[in-house]
Amino acid sequence: xxxxxxxxxxxxxxxxxxxxxxxxxxxxxxxxxxxxxxxxxxxxxxxxxxxxxxxxxxxxxxxxxxxxxxxxxxxxxxxxxxxxxxxxxxxxxxxxxxxxxxxxxxxxxxxxxxxxxxxxxxxxxxxxxxxxxxxxxxxxxxxxxxxxxxxxxxxxxxxxxxxxxxxxxxxxxxxxxxxxxxxxxxxxxxxxxxxxxxxxxxxxxxxxxxxxxxxxxxxxxxxxxxxxxxxxxxxxxxxxxxxxxxxxxxxxxxxxx
Numbered sequence: 075x076x077x078x079x080x081x082x083x084x085x086x087x088x089x090x091x092x093x094x095x096x097x098x099x100x101x102x103x104x105x106x107x108x109x110x111x112x113x114x115x116x117x118x119x120x121x122x123x124x125x126x127x128x129x130x131x132x133x134x135x136x137x138x139x140x141x142x143x144x145x146x147x148x149x150x151x152x153x154x155x156x157x158x159x160x161x162x163x164x165x166x167x168x169x170x171x172x173x174x175x176x177x178x179x180x181x182x183x184x185x186x187x188x189x190x191x192x193x194x195x196x197x198x199x200x201x202x203x204x205x206x207x208x209x210x211x212x213x214x215x216x217x218x219x220x221x222x223x224x225x226x227x228x229x230x231x232x233x234x235x236x237x238x239x240x241x242x243x244x245x246x247x248x249x250x251x252x253x254x255x256x257x258x259x260x261x262x263x264x265x266x267x268x269x270x271x272x273x274x275x276x277x278x279x280x281x282x283x284x285x286x287x288x289x290x291x292x293x294x295x296x297x298x299x300x301x302x303x304x305x306x307x308x309x310x311x312x313x314x315x316x317x318x319x320x321x322x323x324x325x326x327x328x329x330x331x
Contacts (some may be wrong), residue, residue, distance in 0.1 A: 078182065081179075081181035081185035081189070082185045083189070084181075085181060085185060085188075085193075086190070086192040086193045088193075089190050089193030090193040090196050090197065093194070094197070098158075099197065102159065106204070107204045107205070109151055110147075110151065110205055117143055117144055118140060118212075121140050141226065142222070144208060145227075145230060145297055148205065149229070149233060149290075149297075152230060152237065153237060153262050153266075156237040156238060156240075156241050156262075157241050157256075157258035159198070159241070160194055160254070160258065161251040161258070162251050163245040163246070163254075164245040164254075164320070165250055165251045165254045166251060168248070168327075169250070169251075173327070183324045186324065187242070187317055187321045188317070190242060191242060194238045195235050195238050198231075202230055225298075225300075225301050228296055228306075229296030229297050230293075232309035233289055233293050233309065235309060235313045236289055236313050236316075237289075239313040239314075239316040239317050240261060240262070240316050241254070241255075243316040243317075243320045243323070244257040245258075245320075246319075246324055247323060265289060
C-alpha cells in the first residue's frame with residue numbers, strides 16, 4: 075500500500091506539473107473564466123434591474139437568480155472543457171511510446187491511472203477555483219446563501235471527476251488525442267439527450283432509467299442545495315467504473331506489447 079501511494083503521488087505530481095506547464099491549459103482556463111464572467115455579468119444585470127427581473131420572471135433571491143443559474147451553466151462549460159483536458163492523458167503517451175516505458179517502472183496500472191486521474195481532477199479544481207470571484211462579488215453586492223454555494227461547488231467538483239474518469243477511459247483506447255476527445259464528447263452528448271429523448275417519445279422506462287444513470291439528474295439536486303448521499307455515491311461509483319475500465323485497457327496494452 076505504501077508503494078502504491080508513493081507511486082500514485084509521484085505520477086500525480088508529474089502529470090499536474092505537465093498540465094500546468096502547457097500553454098493550452100492556461101488558454102482553456104482563460105476562456106472558461108471569460109465565458110463565466112460574461113454569464114455572471116448578464117445574470118447580475120438582469121437581477122439588479124427590477125423591470126428586467128419582472129419581465130423575465132426572475133426570482134428576488136440572488137442565490138437562485140444568479141448563483142444557481144451561473145453554476146448550472148458552468149456545468150455545461152466544464153463538459154466542453156474536460157475532453158480537451160483529458161484527451162492527452164494516455165493517447166499522447168501511447169503515440170510517443172512513453173506509456174510502455176512508464177509500465178516498465180514498479181508503478182502498477184492502478185497507480186498510473188490513479189495518479190493521472192488525481193492530476194486531471196486537480197486541474198479541473200483550478201478551473202473551479204477561478205470562479206470563486208463570482209460568489210465573493212455577489213457577497214459584496216447582496217447576501218447569498220453560502221451553504222447552497224458550497225453545494226454547487228461540490229456538485230461541479232464531483233461531476234468534473236466523473237467526466238475526467240470518462241475522458242481518461244476514452245483516451246486509453248487510442249493514440250489519437252482528437253479521437254479521444256470526440257469519443258468523450260459523443261458520450262457526454264448522449265448522456266445529456268438521453269432523458270430528453272425518453273421524455274419526448276414518452277418512454278417511461280427509459281425516463282426512469284435516465285433519472286438514475288445520467289450525471290445531470292444527480293447534479294441538479296446539489297445545485298439546488300439538496301445534498302443527498304445517493305447522489306454523492308453515484309459520482310464515486312461512476313468515476314470508479316470508468317477508471318477500472320481504463321486500468322483494464324492499460325493492462326491489455328502491457329500484455330500486447
